[in-house]
Amino acid sequence: MKTDIRIIAGALATLALAGCNQSEEVPPLGTAQQMMAQEMQPTAEIFWGSVGSASELVDGEPVFREWQPETDAEWEEVRAAAQHLGELGEMLMTPAYAEGRGEDWNAYAQGLVDVSADAQQAAIAQDPEAVFEVGGTIYSVCSACHRMYPPEELPEGVTVDDVAQPRPNEDLTLEEYTEERDAD
Ligand code: HEC
Numbered sequence: 001m002k003t004d005i006r007i008i009a010g011a012l013a014t015l016a017l018a019g020c021n022q023s024e025e026v027p028p029l030g031t032a033q034q035m036m037a038q039e040m041q042p043t044a045e046i047f048w049g050s051v052g053s054a055s056e057l058v059d060g061e062p063v064f065r066e067w068q069p070e071t072d073a074e075w076e077e078v079r080a081a082a083q084h085l086g087e088l089g090e091m092l093m094t095p096a097y098a099e100g101r102g103e104d105w106n107a108y109a110q111g112l113v114d115v116s117a118d119a120q121q122a123a124i125a126q127d128p129e130a131v132f133e134v135g136g137t138i139y140s141v142c143s144a145c146h147r148m149y150p151p152e153e154l155p156e157g158v159t160v161d162d163v164a165q166p167r168p169n170e171d172l173t174l175e176e177y178t179e180e181r182d183a184d
Pocket residue numbers: 032033036037040041044085092105108109112138139141142143145146149150151152153163164173174175
């Protein structure tokens with residue numbers, strides 16, 4: 001499981017850092033901004049991107065395409081992503097991320113833990129419609145927190161509701177994504 005290894009690697013890196021700066025609790029996955037950009041968004045993309053449909057032009061003809069996980073291994077990847085979102089929700093409730101936030105912070109983070117359970121169930125049931133539906137709920141949970149705790153610096157023309165939008169290319173940073181989008 002890739003993600004677990006990444007968490008361990010992240011934890012080791014922070015341990016190394018903690019040696020230099022022991023006064024504050026060190027966030028295991030960097031600042032909230034780093035955790036969101038490097039873990040939360042990519043993990044959510046795995047879930048959101050697993051099921052979908054699109055019309056594409058092939059040789060000038062519109063072709064309707066639908067996709068969903070096919071093998072048990074692919075479904076497991078979706079389930080693992082759902083589980084990891086819950087783990088990140090738990091992590092958001094630790095003092096390293098929760099300190100200095102309002103009383104509602106933990107409730108938003110708990111929302112992620114709750115929806116993670118439903119999301120895992122949908123993947124275990126190998127039910128593409130349920131995955132699609134719970135994917136919408138995940139987006140609402142992300143957005144609810146962002147409206148209360150918006151990023152300090154949003155690229156120009158970006159609203160908080162754009163922040164956790166599924167991106168056509170999951171490697172794009174928020175800034176790259178909005179630049180490409182606005183170029184259209
Ligand atoms: C408990 C609150 C909370 C939840 C839940 C939450 N976020 Fe965030 N998110 C934040 C905060 C706070 C920031 C702003 C960080 C900053 O700029 O300091 C942020 C910023 C972001 C960013 C911008 C990162 C950047 O590049 O600047 C992305 C992308 C993001 N979140 C994705 C998500 C996704 C996807 C979810 C849901 C699966 C989610 N977030 C759920 C609190 C939350």
